[in-house]
Amino acid sequence: xNVTRGFTGRPRVHRPGLPPGQYDxxxxxxxxxxxVTPDLAPADWTFRVxxxxxxxxxxxxxxxxxxxxxxxxxxxxxVTSWSKFGVRFGGVxxxxxxxxxxxxxxxxxxxxxxHTGYTTNLPLADLTGGKAWIAFTYDGRPLxxxxxxxxxxxxxxxxxxxxxxxIAGLRLLDHDEPGFWEQNGYHARGNPWEEQRYSGD
Amino acid sequence: xxxxxxxxxxxxxxxxxxPGRIAVTHQGASVWQTATLTEIxxxxxxxxxFRFAVPAWVGHVPGQHLQLRLTAEDGYTAQRHYSxxxxxxxxxxxxLTLDHVExxxxxxxxxxxxxxxxxxxxxxxxxxxxxxxxxxxxxxxxAGSGVVPLMSMVRHHRARGLDVPLRLLVSARSPQELIYARxxxxxxxxxxxxxxxxxxxxxxxxxxxxEPLLAEQPPGGWEAYxxxxxxxxxxxxxxxxxxxxxxxxxxxxxxx
Numbered sequence: 001x002n003v004t005r006g007f008t009g010r011p012r013v014h015r016p017g018l019p020p021g022q023y024d025x026x027x028x029x030x031x032x033x034x035x036v037t038p039d040l041a042p043a044d045w046t047f048r049v050x051x052x053x054x055x056x057x058x059x060x061x062x063x064x065x066x067x068x069x070x071x072x073x074x075x076x077x078x079v080t081s082w083s084k085f086g087v088r089f090g091g092v093x094x095x096x097x098x099x100x101x102x103x104x105x106x107x108x109x110x111x112x113x114x115h116t117g118y119t120t121n122l123p124l125a126d127l128t129g130g131k132a133w134i135a136f137t138y139d140g141r142p143l144x145x146x147x148x149x150x151x152x153x154x155x156x157x158x159x160x161x162x163x164x165x166x167i168a169g170l171r172l173l174d175h176d177e178p179g180f181w182e183q184n185g186y187h188a189r190g191n192p193w194e195e196q197r198y199s200g201d
Numbered sequence: 202x203x204x205x206x207x208x209x210x211x212x213x214x215x216x217x218x219x220p221g222r223i224a225v226t227h228q229g230a231s232v233w234q235t236a237t238l239t240e241i242x243x244x245x246x247x248x249x250x251f252r253f254a255v256p257a258w259v260g261h262v263p264g265q266h267l268q269l270r271l272t273a274e275d276g277y278t279a280q281r282h283y284s285x286x287x288x289x290x291x292x293x294x295x296x297l298t299l300d301h302v303e304x305x306x307x308x309x310x311x312x313x314x315x316x317x318x319x320x321x322x323x324x325x326x327x328x329x330x331x332x333x334x335x336x337x338x339x340x341x342x343x344a345g346s347g348v349v350p351l352m353s354m355v356r357h358h359r360a361r362g363l364d365v366p367l368r369l370l371v372s373a374r375s376p377q378e379l380i381y382a383r384x385x386x387x388x389x390x391x392x393x394x395x396x397x398x399x400x401x402x403x404x405x406x407x408x409x410x411x412e413p414l415l416a417e418q419p420p421g422g423w424e425a426y427x428x429x430x431x432x433x434x435x436x437x438x439x440x441x442x443x444x445x446x447x448x449x450x451x452x453x454x455x456x457x
Contacts (some may be wrong), residue, residue: 002235002322004271009279010306031431031455036438036448081280089385091229117449129383145434184228186329196266198327200231 017075018083019192025082031146032080035116038166039193042150045115047134048169049097052107057100058169061150064134067092072133072154077192079159089143089154091135094127094170099117107172111179112153114166119179121188122155122162124172131157134167204379206401222336225329229259233270236295238319244380248346250286250298251311255323260289261339262332263353264426264454267295271307281307284428285326288356295323298380300346331454333426335363340414340423340446342406342437344372345380347429350454352381354426355388366419372406372433389412408440413443422447428454 015024042061050056059067070093077083103124112125113119126132133154134142143149148165155162161181182188187196195201236253243249261267266284279371287296288404301312333339333354348371358367367388373379385391392410397403415423425446427437434455441451 001276002272002320003274004310004321005319007269007271007279007310009272009273009277012275012277021278024280033455034453036442036451036453037435038448080282120282148430180330184225184330185230186327197226198230198324 014178015085017085019077020181020195021197022077022081022083022192025084028082029084030078030080030082032078032161033118033146033165035118037145038116040115040145040150040166045150047097047151047167049172050102050112050169051172052104052146052174053108053172054102054104055100057097058095064092064097064151065136069098070096070130070133071158072135074156076156076160076163079161079186079190079197083192088139089133089135090137090140090152091133091151093130094132094134094153095130097134097170098128103172106174109173109176110170111173112164112170112175113168113179114164115168116166118164118166120162121179122177122179123159126155126158126162126189127170131155144189157191159187159192161186162190223262223324223329223332223334225262225265225332226259227327229325230327231324233322233324234258236269236323237319238317238321239252239294240317241315244298245378245382247378248298248380249298249312250296251320251325252287252294252296254293255295256293258293258295261285261295261326262329262334263289263357264332264350264452265326265328266350266454267297267323268327269297269307270322270324271310272322273341277416279307282327284353286349286352286356288353288360290357290360298346298349298352312376330451331426331428332356335361335365337424338366338419338421339368341367341369342371342425342427342429342441343369344406344429344433344437345374345378347427347433347454347456348380348398350428351426352384355384358388366423368414368423370406370410372429377439406437406440408444411440411444415446422450425451426454427451429456431455 048058072089136156153164153167236255239254270280286298299401302308369389372392
């Protein structure tokens with residue numbers, strides 16, 4: 001252990017639910033994205049699921065909102081080491097979209113991509129079983145553009161770079177294909193509890 | 202059921218990745234190494250530059266950042282990401298310029314406790330999207346400590362004697378809070394938001410500041426790099442887009 005002389009850190013308050021190496025950002029919700037926030041109106045937003053599926057499908061804003069609603073209440077964790085407790089997102093479970101396109105048995109992974117061209121990869125198992133959402137609201141209000149509005153992917157059990165802002169679609173694949181940050185040296189999966197920050201962690 | 206063979210490699214609707222021309226290394230991203238503090242230079246009342254010896258540093262491209270870790274005696278660690286301020290040619294040494302954040306546990310240690318000889322851990326460099334290798338005309342726009350990665354680019358430009366056009370538009374609250382004030386040359390235009398030297402206007406960056414820079418557009422156009430708080434980044438990128446700068450030629454680094 002390499003102790004830093006004179007460093008004591010914050011008072012240790014045991015915070016259940018805080019993954020290793022993270023701190024509680026409190027009311028802050030930092031914005032991190034390398035791109036220009038797009039001017040994307042709900043009427044222009046679409047969400048497509050294709051690749052290894054029985055039937056491709058694209059949903060408009062209204063069609064997506066016609067699916068059964070689903071809420072996530074819990075915590076989120078950013079790789080830059082902040083975590084945010086007790087957030088509430090409203091949207092539609094990714095399961096609802098996948099049920100409609102019927103993934104082929106060969107589908108094992110997905111690339112999520114945004115309306116700006118951002119990409120991130122996920123094992124299909126991290127998107128199914130009530131673990132992922134297409135989120136439209138935060139705390140009961142429309143999701144702000146800088147936080148990914150009108151719609152973002154939400155995969156709260158992984159570091160937040162997986163939760164692609166301005167989500168445009170999922171392409172199902174039979175192999176893992178690194179996305180934007182993964183090509184930039186970040187970990188392929190990004191599990192906060194195992195501190196999977198960078199490739200090789 | 203539709204028969205589908207394995208889909209080809211996925212290409213997003215717009216290209217959003219490290220441009221092929223920028224060669225960055227990720228070999229330092231997973232290895233923690235010891236950085237020894239060798240010098241502290243005050244920049245402004247709130248910001249100071251910390252110079253470290255990192256003998257095994259693999260090098261970086263201006264605009265990249267690193268991860269830094271402090272460890273307490275009981276094993277508690279705090280990790281933060283910081284942009285590199287130094288030029289890549291500063292062999293075996295790197296520099297970070299840190300604001301003293303109110304109540305910040307890491308910046309607080311640096312500003313109140315740190316002294317030459319202290320050791321911290323770093324790994325990196327990480328990320329390459331905001332990197333600028335010095336091959337294309339660059340329009341740099343920063344505010345506050347957002348100027349740090351941009352200064353790495355300016356220093357690189359000077360150290361290598363590059364003749365590719367480079368302009369820096371930097372916003373600070375006052376002349377006293379302008380980081381690296383002594384180092385700017387004719388490539389730099391400063392904007393002051395709270396107080397300015399006699400004869401200079403006070404106020405936030407506007408389209409009028411960008412106009413002359415975009416008017417003297419070099420052949421092939423500018424590659425724009427924007428760095429600062431989220432509010433500043435949103436403001437500056439909106440000005441750029443409104444002035445006609447292509448969205449896919451704007452790179453943004455936000456201090457969340």
